[in-house]
Amino acid sequence: MSPSDAFTRFRKSMSIGYDQWHDGVGYDLEAFAAMTPAEREEVAAEICAQANLDWRDMEVLRVHGGRASFDRLRTSLAGGGIEERAYAVAELLKTGRMPGSVPDFQLAHVLDDLTDLRGLTVALDAAREHGGPMCNGALMRGARDRPGVAFHFGGVACFLAGASEQPWGWDLRPMLLRLQAQDSPGTRAAAFAELCRAVRIDPDAIPPPGLGRGLEFPNGRRTSRSNP
DSSP: OOOOHHHHHHHHHTOOOHHHHHHTOOOOHHHHHHSOHHHHHHHHHHHHTSSSOOHHHHHHHHHHOOHHHHHHHHHHHHHSOHHHHHHHHHHHHHHTOOOTTHHHHHHHHHHHHOOSSTTHHHHHHHHHHHOOHHHHHHHHHHHHHOHHHHHHHHHHHHHHTTSOSSTTOTTTHHHHHHHTOTTOHHHHHHHHHHHHHHHTOOGGGOOOTTSSOOOOOTTOOOOTTTOO
8 A cells, every 4th residue: 555645744743864963853753643553563563673763753653652652661761862852751741641640750850850952951941841840849959069050950949949930030140140150159158048039038048959859849839730
């Protein structure tokens, strides 16, 4: 049987050149949805068999929605590089198949391992939408301990704590910029103390990673995960 027109369009969209890569153009998900069930299964199986996935591959697996696709996303979350893990948790959240506090735990693990810009934006966007006490703790640890992400983590912490109307607002920028002072521990320590006052927590209350304890912001916003 000849492939459908939708299958041909989708296959063409998988040829990512520099312009598509640079502009963040994904695969043609409309064409994927219009393919026959057998064609969708074929593509999903091919993607599942890949050693590493990028965000475009993960979007397809999420749209496909089969058990093998879901399990492959979980494999990326458990054992991929940090950027792959960040995109995997974001796509898994979109499936609506991560129950209870699982999203908060999984996001916190990813946040605790972020040291630079790889996967940063997608992980922080997910934390703003779905995070909870575990993510709060991870954000504060990152702001305190890792200058490479401290500016970004501190901004999202302030937003989730209700200390600002938007992350990285202009009123926060002087303090956030001092958090990333690589060569000045004293400057960083003073900025972190200011951050703790802004989010109204005792710095000694920030739990170490891996203990299964979170951190509540007294005036924190309710995320979609915490909404009834």
